[in-house]
Amino acid sequence: MRSPHPSRRRVLAGSLSALATAGVLGPTAGCAAPSAAASGRTRIRFWHLFGGGDGVNMQTMLDAFRAARPDIELEATTLQWGAPYYTKLGMAGAGGRAPEVAALHMARLAGFGPGRLVDPFDPDLLAEAGVRPEDFPEDLWRRGQIDGRQYAVPLDTHxxxxxxxxxxxxxxxxxxxxxxxxxxxxxxxxxxxxxxxxxxxxxxxxxxxxxxxxxxxxxxxxxxxxxxxxxxxxxxxxxxxxxxxxxxxxxxxxxxxxxxxxxxxxxxxxxxxxxxxxxxxxxxxxxxxxxxxxxxxxxxxxxxxxxxxxxxxxxxxDSHAFVLPHQRGRDTGTDRAACAFVGWMLKNSVEWAAGGHVPAYRPVLADPAYLALDPQSAYRDVIDDVVLDExxxxxxxxxxxxxxxxxxxxxxxxxxxxxxxxxxxxxxxxxxxxxxxxxxxxxxx
Incomplete structure (x- = not known):
């Protein structure tokens, strides 16, 4: 995560209408996504806001995922950190022109209109990808739920x-x-x-x-x-x-x-x-x-x-999490690929932890490769005592x-x-x- 310092102008003065006029809902916001690319591989698009050292670590993980899962065609887009990212993601969801997966800070989930701008995960598809509630801190997993449905899966806490x-x-x-x-x-x-x-x-x-x-x-x-x-x-x-x-x-x-x-x-x-x-x-x-x-x-x-x-x-x-931005017609094939992507990223998050963040996926906390990270693993038990905004x-x-x-x-x-x-x-x-x-x-x- 880069230093979280968005411009005040971007946060307080950037109106949604101005962004729409400027074309944030144009081609760069994402076009209709076919469930499979021409190559026969399932195509998913991933939006994130990671720059600096986090951006380097994320790119390493994305490249490793592509090598491990050649059946999935992953397109990753890095957008501007902070308010510009969240405005663009929200408007893409509102317009039904969103990517299949995106990064979201967990504490922002409530403001993202679960069921309107982000869609819930299918628990069966998460389980198929090896993502189980018991593998996460209870409070952190619960923060991803709205009305009993899972809208966000935590990658870390920072x-x-x-x-x-x-x-x-x-x-x-x-x-x-x-x-x-x-x-x-x-x-x-x-x-x-x-x-x-x-x-x-x-x-x-x-x-x-x-x-x-x-x-x-x-x-x-x-x-x-x-x-x-x-x-x-x-x-x-x-x-x-x-x-x-x-x-x-x-x-x-x-x-x-x-x-x-x-x-x-x-x-x-x-x-x-x-x-x-x-x-x-x-x-x-x-x-x-x-x-x-x-x-x-x-x-x-x-x-x-x-x-x-x-x-x-x-x-x-706060916690970096994965969400499914709202799409008008969800496709089981792309949802399955999205969940597979999320599961792989969680299970291979030692690389992500090198940047200082504490992995949310508990099995990684016991991974010898993570424990060898010094001083990153020295404060890992804070995972059970973090406080996110209401x-x-x-x-x-x-x-x-x-x-x-x-x-x-x-x-x-x-x-x-x-x-x-x-x-x-x-x-x-x-x-x-x-x-x-x-x-x-x-x-x-």
């Missing part, structure tokens, strides 16, 4: 994780052999940051705190707030459920680390990655996808789950909620809002989102 510099942490007395010592609670994390600062003389933690479409502050709040047991929205995603006391506890703690000089106050996404990659700070909180960047940089580092600072050992996450149309990766609340909590970290002011503004913006209709065509709010 949680917020803690990167740490092993040399600095060793000098600070924070290492236990090759791994970071367990950190139990907010007070212990503060002490760990202080110990690391004594070694470097600089702030011990760096994250993205500002910049266009700054979303990391939201992911940090979501992680820590989930550890208190709180939820942002009601379970159905239609109401506000923020607990003021729990949210303030988290926001005040976040602000205190910045105020004490333990957390770098001002860094955009690129700067935060660069500061850590240069070995100038001990800790970095980010998504798991920067592992390739840091391995290439050569600075000795490792990765761990985000410590349980507020009780529960949860971490904010099911709302405006939630999930590259969503309006991430950008709106990322901006709010950015102002907390940079010092222009107090914790109470940030909480008040976050609630105001969530209320506005809850009152706004889903803009995708054919989807009821």
């Amino acid at each position: 949680p917020l994780v803690l990167y740490y510099q092993t040399d600095i942490c060793r000098k600070a007395g924070l290492m236990d052999g090759k791994r970071l010592k367990p950190i139990g609670g907010a007070a212990e994390f503060t002490e760990a940051l202080r110990a690391a600062k004594r070694v470097t003389g600089a702030a011990a933690l760096v994250t993205e705190t500002l910049g266009p479409d700054c979303i990391t502050p939201w992911r940090l709040f979501s992680t820590f707030y989930s550890q208190t047991g709180g939820t942002v929205l009601t379970p159905d995603g239609k109401g506000l459920a923020l607990d003021d006391a729990k949210a303030l506890r988290v926001l005040e703690y976040m602000a205190s680390l910045v105020d004490e000089g333990l957390w770098t106050r001002r860094a955009d996404y690129g700067a935060s990655v660069g500061i850590f990659n240069q070995g100038r700070t001990a800790f970095h909180l980010n998504g798991d996808w920067e592992v390739t960047t840091f391995r290439t940089g050569g600075t000795p580092f490792s990765m761990a789950r985000v410590p349980a600072l507020f009780g529960r050992a949860t971490a904010q996450a 099911p709302a149309w405006f939630a999930g990766s590259a969503s309006r909620m991430w950008i709106e609340l990322g901006e709010v909590f950015s102002t907390l970290l940079t010092g222009s809002r107090t914790p109470r002011e940030a909480l008040s503004e976050a609630k105001r913006r969530l209320g506005r989102l809850l009152d706004t209709r889903n803009p995708l065509p054919g989807v009821a709010s």
Whole structure:
């Protein structure tokens, strides 16, 4: 997964009518798909949004699939990450001109009008491909269901994780052999940051705190707030459920680390990655996808789950999943080939895990090839403790909620809002989102 930073203009100002006028439903959106190519092979088309290191890993997997299944003619198309991808995919489904398979962030499923813009999988065809519910974390599998039908099959989960510099942490007395010592609670994390600062003389933690479409502050709040047991929205995603006391506890703690000089106050996404990659700070909180960047940089580092600072050992996450975009007349032959493709990708997802993501298919978690990935396999047990956004149309990766609340909590970290002011503004913006209709065509709010 590339750094999830879509342009604000693409998210908030790109209207569906303008996209239609620009021709996103033209030939590039997909024409009528025959169930078999002229060669006699079953043809399926796969749309995805993976660039950077993820794009390289995905291409390797797609090439391997083509070699393993010459009976299936696979056409793969990489589209622009974020809002442009989801708008185009939604409109293709609404127009019945969609590909046979596509990638979707699981937390965006509710906003994709299951039954309108995406179709359910046939459980018999999934079983035929070796895809069984018991091979996935129960909660993650359930998130792919709407009204008892399976609309999404998870490929991975990509949680917020803690990167740490092993040399600095060793000098600070924070290492236990090759791994970071367990950190139990907010007070212990503060002490760990202080110990690391004594070694470097600089702030011990760096994250993205500002910049266009700054979303990391939201992911940090979501992680820590989930550890208190709180939820942002009601379970159905239609109401506000923020607990003021729990949210303030988290926001005040976040602000205190910045105020004490333990957390770098001002860094955009690129700067935060660069500061850590240069070995100038001990800790970095980010998504798991920067592992390739840091391995290439050569600075000795490792990765761990985000410590349980507020009780529960949860971490904010999303999940790349496979879906069947809506088609007016589904064909059993292409559906069978699509399920075979999904099953093969799941069973061969060690290559995908090299990019940092935790495989959702449990048998891969025990694969010796996956266990040999270091540090990627070190935080694999987080798979049972990830927290996805509640099911709302405006939630999930590259969503309006991430950008709106990322901006709010950015102002907390940079010092222009107090914790109470940030909480008040976050609630105001969530209320506005809850009152706004889903803009995708054919989807009821």
